[in-house]
Amino acid sequence: MPKTEYDAIVVGSGISGGWAAKELTEKGLRVLLLERGRNVEHIKDYVNATKGPWEYPHRGGRTKSMEELYPVLKRDYPLNEKNLSFWASDKDSPYTEVKRFDWYRGYQVGGRSLTWGRQSYRWSAFDFEANLRDGIATDWPIRYADLAPWYDHVERHAGISGSHEKLPQLPDGQFQPAMPLNCGEELVAGRLGKLFDGRRHIIPGRVANLTRQLPDRLDCQYRNACWLGCPYGAYFSTQSSTLPAAVKTGRLTLRPLSIVSEVLYDRARKRATGVRVLDAVTEQTIDYHAPVIFLCASTLNSTWLLMRSATDVWPDGLGSSSGELGHNLMDHHFRAGAEGKLEGLDDKYYYGRRPNGFYVPRYRNLFGDKREYLRGFGYQGGAGRDGWSRAVAELGVGAQFKDAMSQPGGWDIGATAFAEMLPNHANQVSLDQTKKDKWGLPVLKIDCATGENERLMRRDMINDMAEMLDQCGVKNVEPFDYGSFPGMGIHEMGTARMGRDPKTSVLNAHNQVWDAPNVFVTDGSCMASSACQNPSLTYMAITARAADFAVNELKRNNL
Amino acid sequence: MPSNEVMTERELITRREAVFRVTALLGGVALVGGSALLTACGEQRQANPEGPFTAEDIAFLDEVADTILPATSTPGAKAAQTGAFMAMMVNDGYDARDREIFRKGMRTIDDATQKAHNVSFMKATPQQRLAVLEVIDREQKSYSDARREEQRKKSLAWLSDQRQESAPGANAGAATAVTEKPSAHYFRMMKELALLGYFTSEIGYTQAQRYEESPGRYDPCVPYKPGEKSWAPHA
Numbered sequence: 001m002p003k004t005e006y007d008a009i010v011v012g013s014g015i016s017g018g019w020a021a022k023e024l025t026e027k028g029l030r031v032l033l034l035e036r037g038r039n040v041e042h043i044k045d046y047v048n049a050t051k052g053p054w055e056y057p058h059r060g061g062r063t064k065s066m067e068e069l070y071p072v073l074k075r076d077y078p079l080n081e082k083n084l085s086f087w088a089s090d091k092d093s094p095y096t097e098v099k100r101f102d103w104y105r106g107y108q109v110g111g112r113s114l115t116w117g118r119q120s121y122r123w124s125a126f127d128f129e130a131n132l133r134d135g136i137a138t139d140w141p142i143r144y145a146d147l148a149p150w151y152d153h154v155e156r157h158a159g160i161s162g163s164h165e166k167l168p169q170l171p172d173g174q175f176q177p178a179m180p181l182n183c184g185e186e187l188v189a190g191r192l193g194k195l196f197d198g199r200r201h202i203i204p205g206r207v208a209n210l211t212r213q214l215p216d217r218l219d220c221q222y223r224n225a226c227w228l229g230c231p232y233g234a235y236f237s238t239q240s241s242t243l244p245a246a247v248k249t250g251r252l253t254l255r256p257l258s259i260v261s262e263v264l265y266d267r268a269r270k271r272a273t274g275v276r277v278l279d280a281v282t283e284q285t286i287d288y289h290a291p292v293i294f295l296c297a298s299t300l301n302s303t304w305l306l307m308r309s310a311t312d313v314w315p316d317g318l319g320s321s322s323g324e325l326g327h328n329l330m331d332h333h334f335r336a337g338a339e340g341k342l343e344g345l346d347d348k349y350y351y352g353r354r355p356n357g358f359y360v361p362r363y364r365n366l367f368g369d370k371r372e373y374l375r376g377f378g379y380q381g382g383a384g385r386d387g388w389s390r391a392v393a394e395l396g397v398g399a400q401f402k403d404a405m406s407q408p409g410g411w412d413i414g415a416t417a418f419a420e421m422l423p424n425h426a427n428q429v430s431l432d433q434t435k436k437d438k439w440g441l442p443v444l445k446i447d448c449a450t451g452e453n454e455r456l457m458r459r460d461m462i463n464d465m466a467e468m469l470d471q472c473g474v475k476n477v478e479p480f481d482y483g484s485f486p487g488m489g490i491h492e493m494g495t496a497r498m499g500r501d502p503k504t505s506v507l508n509a510h511n512q513v514w515d516a517p518n519v520f521v522t523d524g525s526c527m528a529s530s531a532c533q534n535p536s537l538t539y540m541a542i543t544a545r546a547a548d549f550a551v552n553e554l555k556r557n558n559l
Numbered sequence: 560m561p562s563n564e565v566m567t568e569r570e571l572i573t574r575r576e577a578v579f580r581v582t583a584l585l586g587g588v589a590l591v592g593g594s595a596l597l598t599a600c601g602e603q604r605q606a607n608p609e610g611p612f613t614a615e616d617i618a619f620l621d622e623v624a625d626t627i628l629p630a631t632s633t634p635g636a637k638a639a640q641t642g643a644f645m646a647m648m649v650n651d652g653y654d655a656r657d658r659e660i661f662r663k664g665m666r667t668i669d670d671a672t673q674k675a676h677n678v679s680f681m682k683a684t685p686q687q688r689l690a691v692l693e694v695i696d697r698e699q700k701s702y703s704d705a706r707r708e709e710q711r712k713k714s715l716a717w718l719s720d721q722r723q724e725s726a727p728g729a730n731a732g733a734a735t736a737v738t739e740k741p742s743a744h745y746f747r748m749m750k751e752l753a754l755l756g757y758f759t760s761e762i763g764y765t766q767a768q769r770y771e772e773s774p775g776r777y778d779p780c781v782p783y784k785p786g787e788k789s790w791a792p793h794a
Contacts, residue, residue: 050772052761053793059644059759063651183780222774225793347784352777353793387789388758388768392751393707395700397692402628402635405754406767408789462718481718 008292014111016523017296018238023547025249037107042239046229098447102487121533137423141509150541162206178204184383191472208236224353265310299524303495328423330530332489338466339414340477357382373456381415417461493527511546612646624753644756664745699746
């Protein structure tokens, strides 16, 4: 291979791409980091971070004109007045839905690491063995032990706060001190611990917010305004954590507004040679070359890019030889659980706005429990006192009413499950040649739905939380199911799964595309199952592991 | 376009707020704005047949809001310019049907004041205004409760289906994707917007409630004495 200006190209600057850039540059590689969206500079570009909440004309809410501009975003909470600039334009980047699929995208430097929910849980040995044990889809080519040291590595740098619980289904990690449960949560956690044979636990959420300072990063100031960007750098994002580390090496080049239209492939050498960039502003194309390519463009975007690449060799794109590229799309289904009122704590309150809640680790289909469905779910929830918004539903006008509503109301507690979705070949994406985006690229067509296993599981998600709250003495327990469509969880996974066999998987155990070993895909598209834990921490660990492997292979001239 | 609207009932939204209190995920305001801010897919924005809100309309809304939330030991809704906020939210966020209900509601309040006290709402005394709005609030409350109960029944029926062993094979979801709902009561809209406008104003944050821009710590359990104000949220 001829000498190139860069040793590696990383496509995408979100959680996975930021980690790839950090690890590769720190190991001595000159890295070109490509991002399709605009640059967002740490702190300087968090334009609303210190605004008073009253300074937004609609106080953060949405308008009809916003809804017209964002027909997808409007389907759930992302459409809002406060951080709209961190969400991609639905108009510029359309896609085709065979069935409803909510695709919430963040096209800027940092990607969705700026707006993510920050819940950070390790997957367990059970999760990496699940496909093999159940005879579902294909076996993961790695086990928990392969990833454990990399979880350690990324947790230390990212800064994850959490409690040590010694639960095999939710391994402990390198934690900063946990953000404590409040008195309502503590009360219910204590009661729950004595029920259900001690198998169900309410623990503090494990969250990528610092409770101790790290170099150049302050600890959380409890503003709970994370998704505006944090002026203290107190939560993990590309900007607060991985990008500065990569920049510090002096070996990073960041190029925003660079849409990668295809991976360049040399059929003689069976290697990728670089990428073709479409400048988002000038619409000119520029080719960049490097011996190592990391695709970290997000689950659907990395697959979309592979589908547009090497089509002269494989009509369905690079990595399609197994017939699995684009297939086995997953998300977590959620928005089902229960809530109720807590009594006896009217003389208790809390101070500070904790950007976190509690977690109930999975207990279904583990340790001898056997349900009529496979896999399981965890819960995320919280307790707190009602604010003024309870006044909308209450009778009253006038002075007394106003003063009463200026004081906190009763306590309530609730939780929604986050549940595993099985990989299914029929849940797939493909190119829609009839529709083009703003830059003339054929858009993705998404055909994905939950199935019978998820439906059966959903009953337990609703009933179990209602039962737990009820048995813990919570009053007026109300089950709920607000409905969940694939994509809504913003945990989209799969479509380029890792595996043991090039005939049934797109990537090998080190995230190399079987058909082009110098192309690594380390974002959510590599996942072979979805578990029920929030996946971002696992993307970080997988990316760091693959980067280490790539550098070693490069040194051995194997790429 | 696929069916894409989970028409979340506004009462359910406040419960969802409770459940998701844990995260900064939900920008608090959209929740309370409620169903009027979520419309069916594809609906076109229509010109307001009644024209824009006039200065008189805004003065009227100021007085409605100030009757709901008058000055006490803290300033009232008028001081927080709640009338202008309400007019803007109706213009920018409501669909045509709800805008019309809201505008008609303004006339209904005036008519009710005339009938009860022989004076326009604007010329009425604060006591007269309060008396009129108390009656309307009770009417609103029973209308809204009945409407909510109907929605709740639908939702629970769906849930009980979902919770049983032999439930039909529905897609995961759509518990609240209910059919066309009866419209909200005009005074519910006004009350909601007045509360939202007031409590999310600078006065509402810093005087009606306690607000600390950067608390700096989290105390998970502190004593609370009756009468102490809420700590204001911030997302």
